Amino acid sequence: MRISSPFAWRGDGFPPILDAEIPNHLERIRDLGIPSIIDIHTHFFPETIMKLIWRWFDNANWAIGYRLPEWERVKRLHHNGIKHFTTLNYAHKKNMAKSLNDWVFANLRNWEGAIPFGTFYPEEGVLSYVKQAVEVYGFLGFKLHCEVSKLNLNDPELSDTFHYLEKKEIPILIHTGTAPLPGEFTGIQFFKPFIETYPKLHVIVAHMGAHEISAYASLLGEYPNLALDTTMVFVDFLATGNAGDVDSAVPLLETYQNQIYFGSDFPNIPYNLNHPISNLLALPISDTAKQKILYGNAKNRFFK
Numbered sequence: 001m002r003i004s005s006p007f008a009w010r011g012d013g014f015p016p017i018l019d020a021e022i023p024n025h026l027e028r029i030r031d032l033g034i035p036s037i038i039d040i041h042t043h044f045f046p047e048t049i050m051k052l053i054w055r056w057f058d059n060a061n062w063a064i065g066y067r068l069p070e071w072e073r074v075k076r077l078h079h080n081g082i083k084h085f086t087t088l089n090y091a092h093k094k095n096m097a098k099s100l101n102d103w104v105f106a107n108l109r110n111w112e113g114a115i116p117f118g119t120f121y122p123e124e125g126v127l128s129y130v131k132q133a134v135e136v137y138g139f140l141g142f143k144l145h146c147e148v149s150k151l152n153l154n155d156p157e158l159s160d161t162f163h164y165l166e167k168k169e170i171p172i173l174i175h176t177g178t179a180p181l182p183g184e185f186t187g188i189q190f191f192k193p194f195i196e197t198y199p200k201l202h203v204i205v206a207h208m209g210a211h212e213i214s215a216y217a218s219l220l221g222e223y224p225n226l227a228l229d230t231t232m233v234f235v236d237f238l239a240t241g242n243a244g245d246v247d248s249a250v251p252l253l254e255t256y257q258n259q260i261y262f263g264s265d266f267p268n269i270p271y272n273l274n275h276p277i278s279n280l281l282a283l284p285i286s287d288t289a290k291q292k293i294l295y296g297n298a299k300n301r302f303f304k
C-alpha cells in the first residue's frame with residue numbers, strides 16, 4: 001500500500017516499512033570496517049507527548065514507521081546495527097524543558113546505548129537547569145527545535161546558556177532549517193547571526209539545514225566546530241527537498257566528511273531504518289567518508 005503524504009516520493013519504489021529479519025546493510029557495515037552505526041538523531045519523549053506528536057503526523061498523512069512501545073523501539077535500533085543513538089526531545093512551551101531533562105535522566109538506564117541529550121527553552125532558570133543537566137546528569141548534548149518551539153536562536157535570554165555550552169564544548173543539535181515546514185524563526189537568516197555570535201559553539205544542524213543545504217554548508221569551512229546531520233536527506237521521501245537538492249548535496253559529504261553525522265529521525269519516519277542507511281551506503285562517496293559519517297565522527301565526539 002502506498003502511504004498518502006503531502007511530500008513526494010522519488011520514483012516508484014517504495015521502501016518497506018517493516019524491518020527485515022536480517023537487515024541487508026549489516027554486512028556492508030562490517031565490510032566497511034566499522035563495528036556499528038551511531039545515530040545522532042533519534043527521538044525519545046514521554047509516552048503521552050510522543051502520542052500527541054504521532055497524532056500530529058497522522059493528520060499530516062506522514063506514517064510513523066515505528067509506532068511501537070519504547071522498549072521495542074530500542075530493540076529495533078540495535079536490530080539495525082545502531083548500537084548508540086541520541087535521546088532527542090524539545091519543549092513546545094515554557095516550563096517543559098527541565099522536566100524533559102529529568103525524564104531522560106530517570107529513564108536512561110532502560111535505553112542501552114543511549115547518548116543522553118537534553119533540551120532548553122528561553123525562560124527563567126534556563127542556565128541553572130542546563131548546568132544541572134551537564135554537571136549532575138552528565139548529558140553529552142542538547143537539542144533545540146526552532147520551528148516547533150518557535151525559538152529564536154538570537155534571543156538574549158539564551159546567551160548565557162550558549163556561552164556556557166560553548167565553553168564546555170557541549171554540542172547542540174538544532175533544527176533551524178525550513179524543511180519540512182518553515183517557522184517564524186527558521187532559516188539561514190536566523191542561523192548566520194547566531195553562529196557569528198558563538199563561533200566556537202559545537203553546533204550540529206539537523207537535516208543538513210534543508211531547504212537551504214548549500215547556504216548552511218557554505219559555513220562549514222569557516223566554522224570548524226559546525227556540523228550537519230543527514231537526517232531525512234538522502235531518502236526517497238522528499239520532505240527535505242526535491243530530488244535535485246538531494247543530488248547536489250552528495251559531494252558535500254565527501255568535502256566535509258569530518259563535519260557530517262548520520263541521523264535517521266527514528267521512530268518518526270515513514271519507512272524502514274534500512275532505507276536511509278542503505279541509501280547512504282550506495283552514494284558515490286569514499287568508504288572513508290562513509291565510515292566517518294556513520295560512525296567515526298560521532299565516536300570521536302562522544303566516546304573519546
Ligand SMILES: [Zn+2]
Pocket residue numbers: 041043265
Ligand atoms: Zn527530528
